[in-house]
Amino acid sequence: MARRKKEPQNVHRKAISTVAEQLFMKKGIENTSMNDIAKESGYSKATLYVYFKNKEELVGILVLESMQKLYEYIRMALEQSDSTKERYREICQALVKYQEEYPFYFNMVLETINIDFESTHFLPEEKETFLIGEQINDLLANFLKNGIASGDIRSDMDIVPTIFSFWGMLSGLIQIATNKEAYIGQRMEKSKMEFLMYGFDMLYDSIANERRKV
Amino acid sequence: MARRKKEPQNVHRKAISTVAEQLFMKKGIENTSMNDIAKESGYSKATLYVYFKNKEELVGILVLESMQKLYEYIRMALEQSDSTKERYREICQALVKYQEEYPFYFNMVLETINIDFESTHFLPEEKETFLIGEQINDLLANFLKNGIASGDIRSDMDIVPTIFSFWGMLSGLIQIATNKEAYIGQRMEKSKMEFLMYGFDMLYDSIANERRKV
Amino acid sequence: MARRKKEPQNVHRKAISTVAEQLFMKKGIENTSMNDIAKESGYSKATLYVYFKNKEELVGILVLESMQKLYEYIRMALEQSDSTKERYREICQALVKYQEEYPFYFNMVLETINIDFESTHFLPEEKETFLIGEQINDLLANFLKNGIASGDIRSDMDIVPTIFSFWGMLSGLIQIATNKEAYIGQRMEKSKMEFLMYGFDMLYDSIANERRKV
Amino acid sequence: MARRKKEPQNVHRKAISTVAEQLFMKKGIENTSMNDIAKESGYSKATLYVYFKNKEELVGILVLESMQKLYEYIRMALEQSDSTKERYREICQALVKYQEEYPFYFNMVLETINIDFESTHFLPEEKETFLIGEQINDLLANFLKNGIASGDIRSDMDIVPTIFSFWGMLSGLIQIATNKEAYIGQRMEKSKMEFLMYGFDMLYDSIANERRKV
DNA sequence: GATGAATGAGGGTTCATTCAT
DNA sequence: CATGAATGAACCCTCATTCAT
Numbered sequence: 001m002a003r004r005k006k007e008p009q010n011v012h013r014k015a016i017s018t019v020a021e022q023l024f025m026k027k028g029i030e031n032t033s034m035n036d037i038a039k040e041s042g043y044s045k046a047t048l049y050v051y052f053k054n055k056e057e058l059v060g061i062l063v064l065e066s067m068q069k070l071y072e073y074i075r076m077a078l079e080q081s082d083s084t085k086e087r088y089r090e091i092c093q094a095l096v097k098y099q100e101e102y103p104f105y106f107n108m109v110l111e112t113i114n115i116d117f118e119s120t121h122f123l124p125e126e127k128e129t130f131l132i133g134e135q136i137n138d139l140l141a142n143f144l145k146n147g148i149a150s151g152d153i154r155s156d157m158d159i160v161p162t163i164f165s166f167w168g169m170l171s172g173l174i175q176i177a178t179n180k181e182a183y184i185g186q187r188m189e190k191s192k193m194e195f196l197m198y199g200f201d202m203l204y205d206s207i208a209n210e211r212r213k214v
Numbered sequence: 215m216a217r218r219k220k221e222p223q224n225v226h227r228k229a230i231s232t233v234a235e236q237l238f239m240k241k242g243i244e245n246t247s248m249n250d251i252a253k254e255s256g257y258s259k260a261t262l263y264v265y266f267k268n269k270e271e272l273v274g275i276l277v278l279e280s281m282q283k284l285y286e287y288i289r290m291a292l293e294q295s296d297s298t299k300e301r302y303r304e305i306c307q308a309l310v311k312y313q314e315e316y317p318f319y320f321n322m323v324l325e326t327i328n329i330d331f332e333s334t335h336f337l338p339e340e341k342e343t344f345l346i347g348e349q350i351n352d353l354l355a356n357f358l359k360n361g362i363a364s365g366d367i368r369s370d371m372d373i374v375p376t377i378f379s380f381w382g383m384l385s386g387l388i389q390i391a392t393n394k395e396a397y398i399g400q401r402m403e404k405s406k407m408e409f410l411m412y413g414f415d416m417l418y419d420s421i422a423n424e425r426r427k428v
Numbered sequence: 429m430a431r432r433k434k435e436p437q438n439v440h441r442k443a444i445s446t447v448a449e450q451l452f453m454k455k456g457i458e459n460t461s462m463n464d465i466a467k468e469s470g471y472s473k474a475t476l477y478v479y480f481k482n483k484e485e486l487v488g489i490l491v492l493e494s495m496q497k498l499y500e501y502i503r504m505a506l507e508q509s510d511s512t513k514e515r516y517r518e519i520c521q522a523l524v525k526y527q528e529e530y531p532f533y534f535n536m537v538l539e540t541i542n543i544d545f546e547s548t549h550f551l552p553e554e555k556e557t558f559l560i561g562e563q564i565n566d567l568l569a570n571f572l573k574n575g576i577a578s579g580d581i582r583s584d585m586d587i588v589p590t591i592f593s594f595w596g597m598l599s600g601l602i603q604i605a606t607n608k609e610a611y612i613g614q615r616m617e618k619s620k621m622e623f624l625m626y627g628f629d630m631l632y633d634s635i636a637n638e639r640r641k642v
Numbered sequence: 643m644a645r646r647k648k649e650p651q652n653v654h655r656k657a658i659s660t661v662a663e664q665l666f667m668k669k670g671i672e673n674t675s676m677n678d679i680a681k682e683s684g685y686s687k688a689t690l691y692v693y694f695k696n697k698e699e700l701v702g703i704l705v706l707e708s709m710q711k712l713y714e715y716i717r718m719a720l721e722q723s724d725s726t727k728e729r730y731r732e733i734c735q736a737l738v739k740y741q742e743e744y745p746f747y748f749n750m751v752l753e754t755i756n757i758d759f760e761s762t763h764f765l766p767e768e769k770e771t772f773l774i775g776e777q778i779n780d781l782l783a784n785f786l787k788n789g790i791a792s793g794d795i796r797s798d799m800d801i802v803p804t805i806f807s808f809w810g811m812l813s814g815l816i817q818i819a820t821n822k823e824a825y826i827g828q829r830m831e832k833s834k835m836e837f838l839m840y841g842f843d844m845l846y847d848s849i850a851n852e853r854r855k856v
Numbered sequence: 857g858a859t860g861a862a863t864g865a866g867g868g869t870t871c872a873t874t875c876a877t
Numbered sequence: 878c879a880t881g882a883a884t885g886a887a888c889c890c891t892c893a894t895t896c897a898t
Binding site: 030158160161162164165167168169170171172173174175176177180184187188190195198199202203204205206207 | 378381394
């Protein structure tokens with residue numbers, strides 16, 4: 001490899017993380033080695049470590065970036081409409097879009113990242129990731145509160161547990177829809193999207209004041 | 215008599231898989247090496263490969279066994295009561311119990327195992343696993359049908375998509391409850407179980423004919 | 429490399445450690461990589477780890493073996509004669525022989541190996557090495573006691589500090605003689621051995637009851 | 643005036659070597675990377691190589707400096723008193739002080755640096771280091787000669803071999819005292835310093851005309 | 857003169873797997 | 878049938894050093 005032109009740090013970081021992103025997507029995080037990333041990006045392995053402290057940091061930053069995107073997606077989703085139901089659907093779409101773009105982080109967000117409140121041992125990115133998560137929660141909390149205020153959503157909902165339940169349920173739904181897409185197509189003659197819409201609506205019924213007409 | 219000769223085979227397979235099970239539980243699948251299993255089981259590493267084609271097969275069989283247990287748990291859950299709501303709750307408890315006993319397979323069942331209907335490349339255990347999965351689906355289908363018949367569950371539910379939605383949502387809920395237990399305790403002053411009950415009930419509302427009194 | 433014949437464990441351990449020994453000798457411990465040892469011994473790198481837990485263990489065992497040899501050398505030295513002065517000289521010769529055979533461990537024995545009495549973190553070989561060290565000390569203690577009893581050695585010597593002083597001084601002397609051999613030859617027209625004899629005798633005078641005749 | 647331009651050179655060299663010094667002290671030479679030195683000194687890694695050919699040269703210069711300090715220590719030690727025994731003790735103290743201040747070079751001085759009179763391949767610093775070494779030897783030679791002249795030291799001592807023996811023995815003694823401090827404390831209930839005094843006095847007896855009273 | 861950028865070479869270690877016996 | 882012995886391929890990471898600017 002010829003020596004590279006003087007370009008800002010960020011250019012290289014971006015170049016590397018983009019490649020890593022793609023490889024993680026294609027083969028999974030665990031199955032992507034720093035070697036792979038080096039080869040694919042055209043940098044030497046050692047250079048990777050110039051721009052990222054270690055693999056963990058590289059992953060951490062990618063997760064953070066994905067969360068920031070997710071925040072944007074959800075924020076924009078909420079601006080799309082004033083109808084509670086519409087906004088709910090937009091949120092769901094945002095999640096679907098997010099999981100399609102960042103399949104691996106989607107899992108991580110729910111599985112791995114655990115802010116250990118006792119420990120002070122988290123990386124800066126982990127802290128930021130956590131903060132973005134909180135902001136997303138705030139977005140959803142506002143959505144629920146507005147829905148309740150407008151009479152669309154049941155007033156007996158407990159905001160925080162509801163948000164967490166949503167997180168878990170929606171992501172679980174999207175996960176199954178993605179992983180079992182073929183099976184779903186066969187067994188119920190529904191596209192992934194159709195199945196998801198069914199599930200999303202079903203979940204909405206659990207919080208809506210007014211039931212769908214049957 | 216001729217069959218007797220084959221019996222030791224199974225004895226050894228069982229012995230090995232039991233040890234593997236325990237190790238997977240304790241340290242995770244990825245972090246358990248064939249070496250570990252060999253040492254702990256008292257067999258030589260090479261012998262492991264006499265009884266199992268490779269690590270994948272070993273894992274596959276364990277997943278299958280776990281699915282069989284899950285089938286049993288759900289079957290028993292349904293016998294526990296005649297009330298639809300009660301039976302629903304028992305099913306949820308069965309899932310919780312399953313995830314506590316087999317945390318690693320719980321994820322795999324939803325994520326990894328993908329019956330590829332086009333491919334002919336699946337292992338026998340994968341096929342069996344798939345079949346057990348179908349039987350579990352049948353159990354749930356019956357539960358739904360009975361609920362509809364008794365008027366407890368909305369008659370406009372589409373059985374198969376509903377089952378799949380349940381699978382996804384319930385497992386997503388349990389996953390988040392497990393992974394974020396500490397955070398949940400802090401943020402909403404609920405135990406894992408209390409949070410789960412909240413979520414389970416919330417989901418039930420989406421299929422119940424009669425809403426909970428608010 | 430063709431697969432090897434079935435030979436007892438010890439044969440392989442010996443084969444590997446012998447090669448390691450030679451390489452450590454030639455290039456120093458730090459500058460000898462497991463790769464080097466693998467290549468030179470004809471085993472694969474992975475095989476090294478079948479026979480030794482890690483590099484540290486390999487080194488530890490080599491040090492232990494060298495100490496055992498040193499013990500033998502000193503034990504035999506003491507049997508060589510009844511004269512205190514003769515025995516002293518034989519001990520010195522034993523040390524010289526040892527340092528010629530195991531130059532690197534010679535340093536380690538004095539520098540690195542530190543039994544930390546507080547910690548319980550030492551390898552079995554470290555403990556054994558320590559015990560052999562104690563036995564060597566016992567040998568030397570007896571030598572001193574006998575010398576005092578026979579009136580050859582000053583009765584006001586404090587046994588343990590004297591032994592340690594000897595260890596330090598003799599090894600320091602041998603070290604300088606070895607490292608500066610060329611310089612010594614130039615500057616004082618003495619061979620390494622002649623210089624050592626001079627130093628050994630000088631030290632003996634510090635403990636002898638009777639001074640050398642001048 | 644022309645010379646002024648060269649001054650900054652030395653300023654930078656000093657700045658870098660000072661930092662290196664501290665790091666070597668804290669973590670050892672091998673465990674201090676050029677990166678560490680760059681970061682700590684505020685210079686870029688590449689700049690280090692502007693001022694020093696390589697790590698070896700950097701180390702070499704530090705060794706030289708330490709030798710210069712040692713020379714000073716010994717020179718001052720000799721001015722401290724007129725009594726031979728007193729002066730001997732002061733020299734010993736100087737060595738102890740030196741090893742405490744430059745533990746890593748202490749070993750190197752005796753082990754590594756080998757002036758190869760055949761080869762012409764030594765660095766300028768190595769030559770200088772060698773010359774300083776000679777000056778130290780001269781200091782010690784004078785000390786011995788004065789001692790002999792005053793009748794305190796045996797007249798049959800061969801100056802040069804004695805000096806070298808001293809070097810080896812004293813450094814070996816200090817080394818063992820340092821490395822085995824804990825063990826010495828346990829085994830003989832002496833502090834490092836007490837043990838050293840015992841050893842120093844013992845060695846003095848080998849050259850003194852008059853024995854200590856027993 | 858100073859450095860940002862880059863890297864080749866290598867470090868120790870682990871693992872699933874194979875095969876002759 | 879059971880296994881001792883062996884390994885290729887990878888893993889993440891570090892380091893002293895170089896060179897165009």
